[in-house]
Amino acid sequence: MYSYTNFDAAFVRDRVKEFRSQVERRLDGSLTEDEFKPLRLMNGLYLQLHAYMLRVAVPYGTLNSRQMRQLAHIADTWDKGYGHFTTRQNIQFNWPKLKDVPDILDALADVGMHAIQTSGNCIRNVTADHFAGAAADEIEDPRPTAELIRQWSTDHPEFAYLPRKFKVGVTGSPNDRAVTKAHDIGLRMVRGEAGEPGYEVIVGGGLGRTPMIGKVVRDFLPKRDLLAYLEAILQVYNLSGRRDNKYKARIKILVHETGIDELRARIEETFRRNRRLLPDVDPAIVARIEAAFAAPAWADRPVPDAPRLDAGLASFIDTNVVAHKRPDHAIVSVSLKPTGGTPGDATSAQMRVLADLAERYSHDELRISHEQNVILPHVHRADLPAVYAALREAGLATANIGLVGDIIACPGMDYCALATARSIPIAQQISEMFADLDAQRDIGPLKIKISGCINACGHHHVGHIGILGLDRAGVENYQLTLGGDGTETATIGTRTGHGFAYDEIVPAVGRLIGAYLDARETPEETFLETYRRLGMDPFKAALYGQEEQADAA
């Protein structure tokens, strides 16, 4: 794993020092809230419905045990004993006091972390495949790329005042687990003609009010050209992105209004011109970054063959464990979606358990997934029973990864000042409706995603079932979309029809799932496959059938 250089450490420490003086000036009244606002946002500090919220960056979702323990320490010392992992692989603390925030930032700096670039119209914290370095289908670990982008985008003088926020996601595998097509820039590792790794560059994806699937701007970009090409895209966007309307300011609107061919021509011209003048990235820095992500020293231990497993462990392995690039290892996903819980929340005690398990069984590595779960990426198969037992004791062994209970939900009206409806209680009620994990396994892979407003932080557009909570004349109303997909076959879901009231939406989801179970041809056919085969009709009938009959009567 990457550890901070002296330069990184000094940079982060300087930023804390600067912010400490700004907080002091805010507290003694010499800075007004208006003046303070942009300064606090540059340090990840938002003002929410009830309190400040601090969003801490977890670059490309990678953490070690020491960092996870420090997050637990922060939750205990300055918050309410828990943290919330987000769809951008970050962690949010919901109850910090302003006077404590500089101390929290210093505590983060102690373990090589910060809250920079988690807000504002800059290049945001870069995200990556949460199975990076472990996945069996990987061309190359995307994290050296992501770390290079982190360094390049940090404190970039040209791109701190973009028309709007800018998100970059990277995947090293053909199976896209990083939703790269829903990012301002998505990078997908591919091989060139001679087999050398490079990137497919996707631009203009995004969810929010105007969901769009990104378009390929370059089929193959050699690795050495990466930063020069990103600079070209950002320069074109900074100069020509719309600034007259914040809802039309993302690069996806520029792509849409300009057309990908015209925009590609501008980007390529800028790239050609600037590449002559922009020196290559210092190879020593690249080499150092790549070395930091070298594979751990794998344990060569035998895997017990055909062990007798108790039913709980067997189903845990079935749902939460996937193949590692080494057959004797496995990737363990730890669900932060217990039945009736808040998706993405972890208590400080659970964080410490996860840190201990990572240290003991996963080469000291943890990942945060955009699906708001925690990953132990490198577990030897012989250790799976021990890991499972420890997780179960901590209330972390819910065997529902990828199933109906593994719901993504934004904080919604329980926390967020922008939300127009509650998200968390909907997620809780759906998971309670399917509390029987055997029933969940029977339903099979199903991604439900819930957003509490049109800004779509819950990624509802790419949920197999998407739920969008709106405000209709002061009353919560939930719209449904079907058929969304956030993988390499990315698709925006289609709206079913009129929305449902707060007390109607969970039964409506139940009817959708009932319709799927009735319609599937085999138990192996997934919800998404059934929807693609049959289209909207049977689901519409399940949702609105009774009304139609009522209308006809």
Next chain:
Amino acid sequence: MTQIVTRQGFARETWPEAGVIVTFESLWNGQDLPIERPIGVRLAPDSNAADLEPWFDTMAMVIVPFGKSADGRGFSLARQLRQLGYAGIIRAEGHVLVDQFRAALRVGIDQVAISDEQAARNPEDQWLAVPHFDGYQSRLFAAE
């Protein structure tokens, strides 16, 4: 009136009284250049730096406008001028925040011209207090 700010603090206007500033539009429309020297040009927020290339050697100064503080186009415009090889003075004119001063110098701007009103609100000591440490980019692009 405006106040010129450089890395050394508040500075007196150095542009000679005999010098002229033309608009980019007048250059682009093919108007004859004045006889007076030096000549500078004031760009518009949506100007294209590459369009100015034929006049790089003639222009002793390029003025890059900064409108609202959230409008970061000036940073790209200035950097593009340097990337294209412009070697004269680049002046940022308009609303440049003290917090943007370090970034402005890092993209190749030499001096900032702020209003007297802003100069009263942001006196010289605030500009002098800005730390001008190196960023990641100067490390990554070793030769930059």
